Amino acid sequence: MRKNWLWVGLIALVLCLSVAFLTGCAKKAALKDGALVTTQEQKAAASGTSVTAAQARAQDDAAARERALREQALREKAAREAAEKAAREAADKAKQEAKAKAAAILKELQIADIYFDFDKYNLRPDAQEILKKGAPAYLKYRDYKLVVEGHCDERGTAEYNLALGEKRATEAAKYLANLGIEKERIKTISYGKEMPRDKGHDEAAWAKNRRAHFVIFPPVK
Amino acid sequence: MHDLRRPLILTLFLFLLLSAGQVYGKVYIDIGSPSFQKFPIAIADFKPFRPVADKGDLPVWFSDTLSRNLTITGYFNVLDRRAFLEDPQAGITAEGIRFEDWTVIGAEYLVKGGFHTDGRELVTEFRLFDVVRGELLVGKRYTGRPEDRNRMVMQFVNEILLSLTGEAGLFDTQVAFVRKGDAPADIYAINFDGSDLRRITNYNALTLAPRWSPDGRFLAFTSYRDGNPDIYLLDLRNNSTRKIAFYPGLNLPGSWSQDSARLLVTLSRDGNQEIYDMNVGSLLLQRLTRDFSIDVSPVRSSDEKRIAFVSNRNGSPQIYIMDADGGSVRRLTDQGNYNTSPAWSPKGNRIAYEGSVNGRFQIFTIDAEGGDPQQLTFEGGDHESPSWSPDGRYLVYSVRVGGRSRIEIMNAGGQNVRVLYQGNDVSQSPVWSPRLR
Structure with a gap:
């Protein structure tokens, strides 16, 4: 104009x-x-x-x-x-x-949440399958990093759950490292029971909250 | 927080030496014993000593405020004033009291008092009588501004408690706890009597695990304000905050040493959650546990020779005891598959903790040697995170039912439950302060 x-x-x-x-x-x-x-x-x-x-x-x-x-x-x-x-x-x-392309890469890199049993941090077979499927993308896109968040359900002490959440995150991180992703590219953090995904108070909600969640960090340009 | 630290500007003196002589060497009723009966006490309305122009509601205000604060302690059964037989004109000295008028209505103790104004000052007298023996136990006179009258009452409630139980009240203590409202989670504090709820932290980040230093100066806690769960130290004297542990992974505070110089902490910097003793001045660490499982929530015994903590080294979370240097680890709890949150009594040898019973968490206590476990709570909901009062006579803990929770206080035997705070949100991890003078 x-x-x-x-x-x-x-x-x-x-x-x-x-x-x-x-x-x-x-x-x-x-x-x-x-x-x-x-x-x-x-x-x-x-x-x-x-x-x-x-x-x-x-x-x-x-x-x-x-x-x-x-x-x-x-x-x-x-x-x-x-x-x-x-x-x-x-x-x-x-x-x-x-x-x-970036979205496609992120999609390729996104690992689905994995779930744990109550008061446990060993990786169930279904969780191992998810990690095995998820790892190769990180071998392909080597400048991407990831953070593994460990979470728990609302039962039990806040402090013990912070430790338990960290164990869950660490177990998942170790497994991914064994699949070839460099340790330096994987960080872990525990939120204990403080950030439930499902706000419910029954076993269905608890099962969804006992999880490890994967957050992708793209390379900084 | 600062109100209680302000020096109490009251002049007070013992005006009868008789009471001091009686308190000395007295054998107190064991208020912690399950057979303890509350002290039946009558509180007469106060009297204006001289005709006071505008006495207003003061006569009733004094008796009501005394009643309320004595009731809060859980040790008193305050008699209904409508049952009183005594002539309201009767005096407030032993000579002027017909003690049988009080024993016949079931009272064992009686509080009488009076007041007058002297210029701008309010002068009050408080007297505690043993009506069974017909004698004065404590008498106090306080002089101060009229606005100080609440503190005069608190002071005398402390005198009553000291006289009858051998230990002052807890009105100079607070409870800090974690509250999850609109913000992710912040630390709040509330007075022992449930007054003056206030926010201590405001970082718009998860802030957890408050721990008072025994000198009342510091509050240690964990916050995610910089992304990672790091330990901070809030200096309550000047409201300044310092980050004292920020290793990769978890940084969680445990209990302090009596001299407020060292803090037990849980760190995962060596790849796994381990317990360390941190010098708060130098930040130097001494590692106490070495185990591939979870070790968390360390608390010191009152003599500081032992440490109780939570470990899942045998599969489920249980409470363990070790020496202060990390040696001779032994398991304390052997019932149930989830026992956490140990709290060591500041007086004596009992440890309070939370344990899972039929999928619900309840508060227990147990001897430090593992004997005499007692369940203290039985109702629905999850009862968690017990913390002892500085006199070891009460426990504060959280009760959560669904998404709502409250903070409750009960005596060490599990009786006299009182709600300290209840909101529409989740409140957790209450911790009792030391006496804050």
Whole structure:
């Protein structure tokens, strides 16, 4: 919008200037960006026999120039816009592709939560299966790290559960390390029973809360 | 927190030496014994000594405030004043009291008192009588501003407790606990009488496991404010906080040493949860446990020669005892498959803990040698995290039913349960402060 106004303003300015110069018999009315107007033509106009005829001709020329200028401006504007649009689309496409690629990598790296029995931190067979499926992505994308969170259900002491949650996280981390992920890339943290995923107070809720959760850390750019 | 530390500006003196002579060498009733009967006590309305222009509600205010605070202790059965037979005009000295008027309604003790104003000061007198023997036990006079009258009452309640039980009251103590409201979890504190609930920490991060230092100056706790569960020390004198343990993994505070110089801690910096003794000044550590299982929640015995802690080295969490240097580890609890949260009595040799009974947690106590286990709570809900009062006569603990919990106090025998705090949220891990003067 602002660009359009700029162009209209510019054209109006050029017009005024050219009319002013020509009617005042300016000898060297050169338009700075009016590429169509040549000094030759101006000279010819200026050396015309009749002043009025020269003036009329000058007015016609001015109108023609004005038209030509406007058309030129419009053409340039359209070309510029097309170029900009193409560039923008290309950038958007690249961005989206990168995003999709990153999302695909994250999806590939995301290990599902694994669950534990009450007051236990040994990895059940179902948990081991999940870790075995999850580990290869980390061998493929070596600049990604992960944090293993250990959680417990609401039963029992806060402190003992913090220790138990840490044991769960550590067991999962060790298993992943044995599958080839460098130890340095795996961090553990325990939240004990303080951050239940299911706020319920029955075995169904407890079973969901006795878990290890995996958080991916992409490389810092 | 600061109110109780302000020096009590009351002038007081013993105006009868008789009482001092009687307190000396007295044999107290064992208030911890299961056969203990509450002291039946009558509290007469106070008398204006001189015609006071605007005595207002003061006569009744004194007797009501005394009644309420004596009831809170759990040791008194305060008699209904409607049963009183005595002529309200009777005096407040032994000579002016017809003791049979009190014994006949079942009282064994009687509190009488009076007051007058002297310029801008309020002068009060409190007297405790043994009506069975017909004699004065304690008499006190306090002078202070009228706004100090609540503290005058507290002071005399302490005198009554000292006289009858040999130990002052707990009105200068508080309970800190973890409350999970809108914020992830913060530490709060509340007075012994349930007044003045206030927030101690506000980090917008999980903040857990408060531990008072015995000198009342510090509160140690664990907070995730920097992401990892690290141990912080809050200096209650100037409200400054210092991070004292921030090793990779868990950093959890346990109990302090009596001189407030060392803190038992649980750290997993060596790859597994182990117990260490930390010098709070130098932050140097002495490792006490070496085991591949969980070792957590260390507490010192009152003589500091032993440490009780929780370990699952034999499969399930149980309470173990070791020497202060980590030697001679032996298992203490052998019933049930989940016994945690040991708390060593500051007076005597008993350890309180929580144990699982039919899937519910209840409070127990047991001798430090493993004998005489006693279950103290029996109701529904989970009773957890017992902590002793500094006189060893009460336990504070949390009770959770579903997503709601409350903080309760009971005496060491499991009687006289009183709700200290109840909210719509989860409150856990209460810890009793030392006396904060």
